[in-house]
Amino acid sequence: MTRALTPSKSSSDNRDMTGFLSPDEPGLCVPIPIRRPLSLAWVSDELIAETQRLWSVRYGRAVAVDEAIEILHNVKRFAEMLLERNEV
Numbered sequence: 001m002t003r004a005l006t007p008s009k010s011s012s013d014n015r016d017m018t019g020f021l022s023p024d025e026p027g028l029c030v031p032i033p034i035r036r037p038l039s040l041a042w043v044s045d046e047l048i049a050e051t052q053r054l055w056s057v058r059y060g061r062a063v064a065v066d067e068a069i070e071i072l073h074n075v076k077r078f079a080e081m082l083l084e085r086n087e088v
Helices: 045-059 065-087
Strands: none
Touching: 045 065
16 A cells, blocks of 8 residues: 655644655565675575574574574684695
8 A cells, every 4th residue: 555645734743754655665575685705705595594503502502694694614724724724
């Protein structure tokens, strides 16, 4: 349902309003894909979901998508550091 852009009635609740109501926003019907930088293109949605599942059990709480991406990024950097030290 869309509301028309009409001046609002003066009331104590609307003192800070501009006088016009905004139209209702349509709802999203499909989930928005997770956007990540190209440097993290190797991180798939399945890998994120698996990381969330595993670390949520370990932490005893739900792990957010951003946290799962950070965990994966940190594990990758740790593995790269171990490889570099092994080469020296």
